[in-house]
Structures are given as C-alpha cells and as structure tokens.
Amino acid sequence: MRKTILAILLALALVLIPVGNAFAASSVDVSVYATPMVLSITVTPDSWYINWADTSGGHSGAAYDPWGDNRTRPSITYFSNPLGDNLTPDIVGSGTTDNTECLFQFANLSGVPVDISCKMGNFAGGDNMTNGSGGYTVSSDNIFGASAYVSGTAWPAAAVTLPLLTDAKTIDNLGNTLDIWWGVALKTRTNGFTSATTMTSTITCTAAEHL
C-alpha cells in the first residue's frame, strides 16, 4: 500500500513540476499568434558583370561592354542598364526609370505584400575595393559607392544608397504575386586597378512582410 501511495505522489510531483528546458511552451497568459502566410521572393538574373560582355548569361553585345575592353576602370559610374552600362537609368526620357533600363527583376511569390531591403558587401579578389556607404556618387582611394534604382521612380532623386552593413529599404510594398524591375549604379574607386583579377561583391536583399 505504501508503494502505491509513493507512486501516486511521485506521479503528481512529475506532473506538477514546471517544464523549464529550452523547448518549453509559451508562458501562461502570454498570447502568441501567427497566420501561416508564406514568404518567398526571386531575383532574375542574379548577377551583373560590370562592363563585361558575358555571353554565358545572354548578356552580350556592346551595351554590356560600352568601352569594348571587358575591364573595369577607376572613377567611373557604371549602371546595370541593359541599354548600356554607361547610360543613366533615365535615358529613355520618360521622367522616371523604365523597365527597359533595369537589369534585375524581383518577383514576390508570397501570400502577402513585401518590403525589400538591400545592402552591398565589399569586393573580394583582385584589388581592394570596399563599400564606403556613400551612394553611387561617392568614391575615393579603395572606396566605391553604390545605389539601387527602381522602375517607375525618379532618377536620381529616388536612388537608394546601398550601405555596407545596414539594410536600406529599396522596394516598398510590393504586392503579392507582383514583380518589379530595378538596377544598380556603382562608382568605382579612384585609384587604378592593377591586379587584373576578377573581383566579386554580393548584394543581399531581405524581404519582409509589409505592415
């Protein structure tokens, strides 16, 4: 009989001891609510070969290499403009940037509208070129600047600086199932390139539900 009582007491103790491990449930009285909306975006294409007629991605022709030498020069502002890497994204003359002046396209596949924020890392490989976070008009020794531009917005007034570390809102309230064209303007460092080695950088774009 004593064993029975001990077993009951032990069972009660085990049930009543609060769970305290890392996978415990939410605390009492705290409400946690979420609707199972899906978040998903794509970007196409995903690369820009600055002043380089890259035939692998179908980016061939004079527009992608307006200087005809497949190399990047110092103190030049380049645009990811399919009409020409040396042409500003208002060359068509509509007063705002057109789709045809943008290389990249975001598609929002989510069930909700999204904001997309971007930042740009330092270049790796070859010569030293780091992001000064000053935008596409600012460069100096070893420092480049970059901005994003979006179709349907005014150039250059609406250009968004691409910082090195913080996320800069580039696209505001892109509706679900919609897409939008955009591009990048980049001013190279002021000192010459010497390594003749390919340099690469990454633009990271973060999508979050628009509230």
Add this chain to the structure above:
Amino acid sequence: MKKLILLIVAVGVILLAGCPQPSSPVIEKPQPGPELYDQVWISPSKVEVGKFYPGARAEYPLTIHNGNDYQAEFSITYRVPSEAAEDYVAAPDTAQDWIIIADPAPVIAPKDTVDVLIAVEMPEGAEAPKRWEFWVVVKDESQTAMVQTELACRWLVKMK
C-alpha cells in the same frame, strides 16, 4: 488506507486543475500553392506576441522549405530591423540574448520542409519598450551569385 489514497488523488486533481500550465499556440500549417514547390519559402511571415513580461517565454515554429534540387544549408539569424512597424520600436540591444533558435544552421534535403522552433525568453528584471520588434532572418547559404535573397519573419512583441 483507501480513503487516504482517494484523498491524495483528489488533492492531485484539484492541484492540476488550478495549476497554471504553459500554453501552446494554435499552429496552423502553411498551405503553399504548387507553384512554390520549387522555391525557397518560409512561414509564417509575422508572429505577434501579446501580454509579454519579464520572466516570460513565447515560442513559435518557423517553417522553411528548400525548393532547390539539392540539399542546402540555411542560416537562421536574429536581426534588429532597420525600420520597425508603426507604433513599434526596434528591439533593445540586450534582446539578442533572449532569442533561442533551436537549429540556427539546418541542412534541408531537396524539396523538403522543416520546422525550427524560435523562442523569446525575457529574463526576470529585464526591461523592454512597450512594443518592440525583431526579425528572424532565413538565408539559403548555397547562393553564390552577386544578388542573394533572404526572408525575414517579423516578431512583434507587446508587453503586458
């Protein structure tokens, strides 16, 4: 002796009924369309926590789908938003230590979907704004191109 056992059981039942138990949110599973089978996606896009207080804990699973044709490693990281929702402010610096990500680097098989538990556990005595926001950011680390994407689940926390 039988009466004693009955008494113990009765007291136990009363204690259980009156003892506050941890609560589990009702978790609705996402229903993505077939067009998302080949895409990377997460769900939910937003988690709202209410009546939060120092010493409390809130949790919700984050669902991640690997739409690639290959196994890929994902990173799951805490981030302070550069711009918080209306009436909210960015999470305080100390909040980083309050976030628990059960598996910050899941390796997901092609076309597979996994759940990773995210929890926020605020220590007793800690302070936070009345309404604050943090993000849980998911990145497919197999991306190698110039433009790479991330997906952020927004956590909106209202204090009691």
